[in-house]
Amino acid sequence: MSTTDHAVAVAAAEAGAAAVRARYGSPLTRFMKIGDDFATTADIEAEKAILDVLRVARPQDAVVGEETGRTGTGENGRTWLVDPLCGTLNYAARTMLVAVNVALHTGTGSAVAASADPFSGEVFWTDGSAAYVRCAGTDERLVPSAESKLVDVNLDPPFPSRDVFLAARMLADEDFIDQFHPRVVSTSLAVAWVAAGRRAAYLTDRHDLSRSVHFAAGIALCQAAGCVVTGLDGEPLHTGGNGLVVAGDERTHAALLTLVRKQSS
Template sequence: MSIADSALAIHAAQAGAAIVRSCHGSALARFDKGGGDFATAADLEAEQAIIDVLRTARPDDAVLGEESGHTGPADNGRTWLVDPLCGTLNFAVRNMLVAVNVVLRVGTAVTVAASADPFTGEVFWTDGDAAYLRNDGEDQRLVPSADSGLVDVNLDPPFPNRDVFLAARMLADDGFIDRFRPRVVSTTLAVAWVAAGRRAAYVTDGHLRDSVHFGAGIALCRAAGCVVTGLDGGPLHTGTGGLVAAADRQTHTALLTLIRRQRHP
């Protein structure tokens, strides 16, 4: 009997997470990718483990991996987006704030996604209709909440919209200081935390269409009922680009107001 796409995403993410966990703390070869970015042996091994799972169950699907690029058929409209180790710099210095992301895109729509935390054993996942946390084999529905007031921001370059938005400027805004408290996790695990009620919001600049990093978190937030837009409040992947994922409308509105203050008259 064929495994469901959502179950396959979870299984693949867990396979990658097992590799990441087993490599933690060991001396890992680094592979320069330019621009200060690099991969480690753990990235490559985890990606191969994920691809092996996907290829076995879905040999006719395409795969877009962060490290290996696009492989497999391209004519059935199904593509798996694989981020084997989001937070490589964290991992390389033995910080455990990392994630393993697996997403299925059918046509232009993301239908299932899983984001695994290798060190807690948690898997945040969605079947496209609702979002869940799997822990010790049990699933719990994700419920967003802005109660913490914690907003994760991405301070990593590039900054394509720096003339109209820069996260560092927003953090210095008195309006932000009065209402929120900043966090900088530097991994897309924090986007899943918005869906789970552990963060009030997540904000980043950048062009995120087909992103192996952000696809899972965005899908989780949407399925959980978060407010998800670009930096200008419009639909994702249009206009200015970027991402504002908020637990509720009030938080989203407050963040858009802060972002709009950065625009020149």
Template sequence: MSITDQALAIEAAEAGAAVVRSHYGSALTRFSKGADDFATTADIAAEKAILDTLRAARPGDVLVGEESGRTSTGDSGRMWLVDPLCGTLNFAAQTMLVAVNVALRSGTQPTVAASADPFGDEVFWTDGTAAYVRRGATDERLVPSADSKLVDINLYPPFPNEADFRTARMLADEDFGARFHLRVVASTLAVAWVAAGRRAGYVTDGNQLYDNVHFAAGIALCAAAGCVITGIDGQPPDAGLGGLVVAADEQTHANLLTSVQNQRS
């Protein structure tokens, strides 16, 4: 292997980000996935650039892309999870809040990962030990912080726990309103921002997020940065009720769980 896994993740994410930038503001063909979900020519072209980069360097690894699915039959025990354009609706509406996510799962959890902001000229990345943001040729260690009190809430489906919990109901929770300020970025870029200290926390419902192309990179970044990460019931993600609560510190995490539990009680 002439290139390290973390360098490859960064290279692949940057390749995807370059394609995303090149399509911004252009006429985008939409490909329906059902309901209100769709992909665009930018998603597909960015995914191809990412997968071509990974395949050239790691031909024996499994590749899983959001748009193309599993495109490799490798048996190395290593799986790359690729979300070429997280925030497609934002992008189609010419809103620059998107992310390009690349994560390597080796074993049970993502380790190496990169999440690129195509318009902020930043790549958040981790080697599985620590997390950094790269601007140009400079890497800066990510340090979580709850000082902003900003919490991003994912308001989009699916809602597997809606009988007991909906993220939208947190907006009416007095405890949440007294402690935090709501934001809705509508992209997993916000998960990387928790690792970077730009958000105090992030909350979403959902299942199997470790293997999810949208969330794997963000989870790996936050874990390496030292964030507190659980499901919405305080159990490990992908256990119990599932979902995801990412917080900059233990106190913020406890406060977010209280707001979640207020719905159940």
């Protein structure tokens, strides 16, 4: 295995994706969390597969996994963020819209990352300088585009910003309908699709996403690909603002920020 961090991220994401595919369609034990949230046997097995790769390749690094929490000291300032199965509810309902996310967080943010689609066989990845999609062993540079006008909106609760912004309200906004075509896939795979030019934009009102196991990989991909990435207030993510607006170009980003601000006014 190559010793580069991005190769480690890709290998880890591919290992998790293989575990997710292997479990698909089989009976799944559910492990309840808070409220209606749950993990499944596939989540646990995929995270183990990812951690096995990271522990061999980067034994000195810390890891934060969605299911197992934090392991390792991370005294070197390097922490891997792992979401073994983003879209667990989809997966449990035998819907093939899921992602396996692995990102390396350092003092300057998450630059190296991989987001795998277990069922298409694609792995979206970045080394921090550019972003690519790997399929059947071939890498293709990701080029964002807003041409489709497809905008994915996260409708999963909770809604921490509902007093100033609620995604469901945007879907009914005539100005939004006039400019864009809404989509809801309930997985962070949609963030990678913005980097790939398959979506014009993505919005969520989740808090503090820069170190989120769910979103760190997608954010790193979009930043490396040249997307416009901010919080809902238009400020950089590292300033602690709420939510995420990632768009294929400045014009789309500006239009979406206008629609967000329209709610708060």
